[in-house]
Amino acid sequence: MTTRLYETMVLLDNQVVREDWSKAKGVVTDLLAKHGAKLHTARRWDEKRLAYPIRGKRRATFLITYFEIGNEHIHALRRDFELNERVLRYLMLRVEKLPEGEAEKAQLEQAADFAVPAPPADDAPDVEKPAPRREGAEELEVPVPDLNNLAVEEV
Amino acid sequence: MVGNRRAPAPPIAGKNCDDPILDYKDTDNLRRFLTTHGQILSRKRTGYCTQCQKALKLAVKRARHVGLLPFVG
Numbered sequence: 001m002t003t004r005l006y007e008t009m010v011l012l013d014n015q016v017v018r019e020d021w022s023k024a025k026g027v028v029t030d031l032l033a034k035h036g037a038k039l040h041t042a043r044r045w046d047e048k049r050l051a052y053p054i055r056g057k058r059r060a061t062f063l064i065t066y067f068e069i070g071n072e073h074i075h076a077l078r079r080d081f082e083l084n085e086r087v088l089r090y091l092m093l094r095v096e097k098l099p100e101g102e103a104e105k106a107q108l109e110q111a112a113d114f115a116v117p118a119p120p121a122d123d124a125p126d127v128e129k130p131a132p133r134r135e136g137a138e139e140l141e142v143p144v145p146d147l148n149n150l151a152v153e154e155v
Numbered sequence: 156m157v158g159n160r161r162a163p164a165p166p167i168a169g170k171n172c173d174d175p176i177l178d179y180k181d182t183d184n185l186r187r188f189l190t191t192h193g194q195i196l197s198r199k200r201t202g203y204c205t206q207c208q209k210a211l212k213l214a215v216k217r218a219r220h221v222g223l224l225p226f227v228g
Contacts, residue, residue, distance in 0.1 A: 009180075009221055045180070050222035051193075060222065064180075091179075091221050 001070045007095045011060040011088040014119035021116040037069040041106035049126045166202020179217035193228035
């Protein structure tokens, strides 16, 4: 038996996330616990519009988790991920070590004021990032005319 | 017409690929190496060495698997 560190990205159904984030996270962590994995971190990575529909869903919540598991349990774990209806898709990769800052990011989720924003409707477009402000750009003041007291030019 | 051809576009990764860290989660970076239809650019266009081009291929394919990048655009 060889225990190795794995990184797994899991796409969760937004419907489950809307109900309760801890329950949605529990879908993955319970599966890992069932197969005797030693969980390092599990956190919400992002909520995104998918490039193509997966199991009929256009958006999904991405959960990233790092855990150690014996290689004899991998096959059963993969099968459980595939059978779970709340897991749209997963990607399991072997990694050498936990990335820097990952533990801190996961720790933020333990904070009391941590709240997951409710996922938007399934066909909502992705939220566009605001354009980066240029250095030295000044705020332009646009004069707004008072529409109630417009001066009428006499001809 | 000989001698009137356009100069080839410079490689995206620069002259030396310098062992980049290509992660499937960093889709903004990976999109630089895709055509508008989502196809991976050739080594001639990316400027990557064999190992880096293979790493790029792997990262793009992983991103496609989890729905971060399209198979066809």
